[in-house]
Amino acid sequence: MTEQEAIAAIAGHLDRPVVLVGMMGAGKTYLGKVLARSLGVEFYDSDSLVEERAGASIADIFAKEGETAFRVLEAGAIASLLSEPPAVISTGGGAVTNPETLTAIKDRAYSIWVEASLPDMLERVSRNKRRPLIRDAADPEAVLSGLLAKRQDLYAQADIHVMNRNDDGNRALDDILTGLAKALKIS
Numbered sequence: 078m079t080e081q082e083a084i085a086a087i088a089g090h091l092d093r094p095v096v097l098v099g100m101m102g103a104g105k106t107y108l109g110k111v112l113a114r115s116l117g118v119e120f121y122d123s124d125s126l127v128e129e130r131a132g133a134s135i136a137d138i139f140a141k142e143g144e145t146a147f148r149v150l151e152a153g154a155i156a157s158l159l160s161e162p163p164a165v166i167s168t169g170g171g172a173v174t175n176p177e178t179l180t181a182i183k184d185r186a187y188s189i190w191v192e193a194s195l196p197d198m199l200e201r202v203s204r205n206k207r208r209p210l211i212r213d214a215a216d217p218e219a220v221l222s223g224l225l226a227k228r229q230d231l232y233a234q235a236d237i238h239v240m241n242r243n244d245d246g247n248r249a250l251d252d253i254l255t256g257l258a259k260a261l262k263i264s
């Protein structure tokens with residue numbers, strides 16, 4: 078089977094959304110967009126839907142209403158996206174800390190943990206200042222490694238685990254496609 082045939086087979090068999098979970102700066106949004114384009118399905122980002130519904134940026138929601146309020150909006154956004162026809166959905170890094178969201182993702186989607194090394198994540202998060210949990214941190218590395226320690230076991234519950242290295246081209250995308258083909262029992 079050529080790569081194109083394999084991608085077409087995955088797209089043809091996709092009966093549930095594909096949900097990317099993992100830390101901020103792991104590269105979920107970029108990979109999700111490329112994956113959605115390859116499969117010919119819609120791409121959604123839970124952070125973008127929260128911002129659209131609230132009419133405010135994530136940073137403003139955190140500042141004005143607090144993280145707990147953001148988490149409620151995030152859970153609602155992901156629940157809505159899981160009800161859409163199969164698409165690729167990138168979730169915010171903390172989405173899996175809501176037990177109902179984690180269960181819904183595991184039950185109703187093919188879940189993918191996108192992991193990246195601490196230096197790669199730091200490099201990516203330093204490129205933009207929109208993430209409230211990290212942008213004002215005196216020691217961003219300590220914040221990221223603290224969050225990862227708390228969340229690792231949750232991310233590890235995903236169906237598929239890929240490592241996304243900054244210098245590894247399309248490797249992570251290929252690994253996602255291989256994982257999906259296996260999950261969909263396409264040989």
Ligand code: S3P
Pocket residue numbers: 099100101102124135168169170171172207208209210
């Ligand atoms: C968060 C990650 C962010 C965003 C918010 C909180 C987190 O999303 O939801 O800033 O708790 O890890 P990304 O993972 O897309 O950066």
